[in-house]
Amino acid sequence: MIVFASRTGNVRSVVSKLGVESIEISEGLLLDESYLLITYTDGLGDVPEKVTRFLEQNKEFCKGVVVSGNSNFGHTVFGGAGEKIAATYDVPLVRKLDLRGYQADYDAIQMFYEMRVLG
Template structure:
């Protein structure tokens, strides 16, 4: 599995790199995605929106995306990590996790377990 990320502030990239490093999986930004089974890691923009760059990626590659992790900040309340829920609803991609900023150790373990379960 390839971990592809869309990151505005670096939080999603850092989390993707931690997951990929722990499992020995390739990690890359959306623009470098070569195809194949992927876990999408993205951020939540504005008032709970899916970033435009993530939407364009999904328009081309949604069938290859096996799951999504979205990041956000707790201070957004009900919009916290909402991009992941929207992707799950609109593209039918399983929501693996919603993480606060660059994620916690528990988030890392949860996502790793999900990936291992996909093998």
């Protein structure tokens, strides 16, 4: 399962290219299976609030995080949400995407998904 948050459509587009079962974060979502989290970055390198609320209720099943950001924000905050989630919940930061990313990103995400989420 891929769980995602998308505000302006970039993450949604990435998820659609992966061809994997997915669900968008909504208030009160509770999961009972392993998942890969894909989120955008908000503020100045911040985790979107709805993602934080989701993780607080579902952290035990999170196997890794993929983050989308915009490298124009500068390297200190680019994709900062992914770094914070990886550190706080002790999960791997699988990939940092600039906006919608590239084919090489999708290949790496799919490989991680098969080995560490399904596997």
